[in-house]
Amino acid sequence: MKQFSSFVEYGFRRALITFAAVFCIFLSVVNVSVSNVAGPDIKANLGISFDQVNWIMAAYFVGNLVIMPVSAWLSWMLGRRNYFLITVLLFTVCSFFCGHATGIGGLIIFRFLQGLGGGGMLVLSHTVITESWPVEKRATAQVFVISGILAGKVLTGPIGGYITDNYSWSFVFFANIPAGIIAGVFVLAFVRNGSYERAAIDITLAGLIQNVHIRTALVLSFLTAVGITGSTINPTSLVVTGIPAPINILWFTVLAVVVLLVVTAVVIENTNGLRYVITAGLLLLAISCYMSSSFASVDLNWLLPVRGIAITSLSLAVSTLMLTRLKGEQIGQGVALYNMMQQLGGVIGILLFSV
Helix, strand or coil: CCEECCCCCCHHHHHHHHHHHHHHHHHHHHHHHHHHHCHHHHHHHHCCCHHHHHHHHHHHHHHHHHHHHHHHHHHHHHCHHHHHHHHHHHHHHHHHHHHCCCCHHHHHHHHHHHHHHHHHHHHHHHHHHHHHCCHHHHHHHHHHHHHHHHHHHHHHHHHHHHHHHHCCCHHHHHCHHHHHHHHHHHHHHHCCCCEECHHHCCCCHHHHHCCHHHHHHHHHHHHHHHHHHHCCCCHHHHHHCCCCCCHHHHHHHHHHHHHHHHHHHHHHHHCCCHHHHHHHHHHHHHHHHHHHCCHHHCCHHHHHHHHHHHHHHHHHHHHHHHHCCCCCHHHHHHHHHHHHHHHHHHHHHHHHHCC
16 A cells, blocks of 8 residues: 655645545535434334434434544555545445334444444545645635535535425435445545555654643534534524524525635634634634523524634634644544544533533
């Protein structure tokens, strides 16, 4: 297996690799909770309880957590393209079997296996994007990563709802099959195989965590994920309380997210403003959490933009802080740790704020 000192790409090839990786991130994130969107149909079709529907999401999440810690090692052992293809194949094949499941047991098993593929896709995609851009453009690389993650979270409901309403819950999983084939073709065609030269791997995972920047970024990534969950507004609650959904503000927030990602990356790369971006993001996230705790009396014209700015700037800044000084195999290890803390923070947030 060929070894490389760097995986930095240039020109059109880098653009295609970045697109393929963002697409894989999107697929992985959408499938975290898409089963809950189709939950009522799954419940009725399989004759299960709503608690069991939650198990279906939990199985995917557990699969993510199991594979993430070893993804960097597997990528080094098998070659980054080979391992990437394996994760895409596992995700796609298990999506097929999820859609054909006739009982809760089989669906949980295949969701777990799908989660193994999805978790590997997420870590490898994040790693490949980071590796494909030069160190001085690491914040720009994270713009694409965060865009894929946020897009997946925002569009889970609309995509899952549309497919379920117009077809059936099985097609929520079947839709992954053509998407997975497309992703696999892009990975096979453009992602370089091989691994880093041993000389480029100069630190262990334990040594990586001893770095103060890494420890700080891990704590911040966990707190950010908890805060994002805590500041989330349940659309159902808005309807119950009679608060109209401000569509114009939602579109404004989407546009603001795109602009803010670019502006934040420019600020980080051209100034020493990373710490100030993180501080401002934490402050705004705390404000949005406070506002969300009493959303029945809060003006959504203020809440949604504040929350969007906080999530966007903080997610990008923390991801950049985590990876900005890493090189070689450290990048994959750092990406795995970052995404694990994000997943754990999200779960803790759900447990804290759903009661």
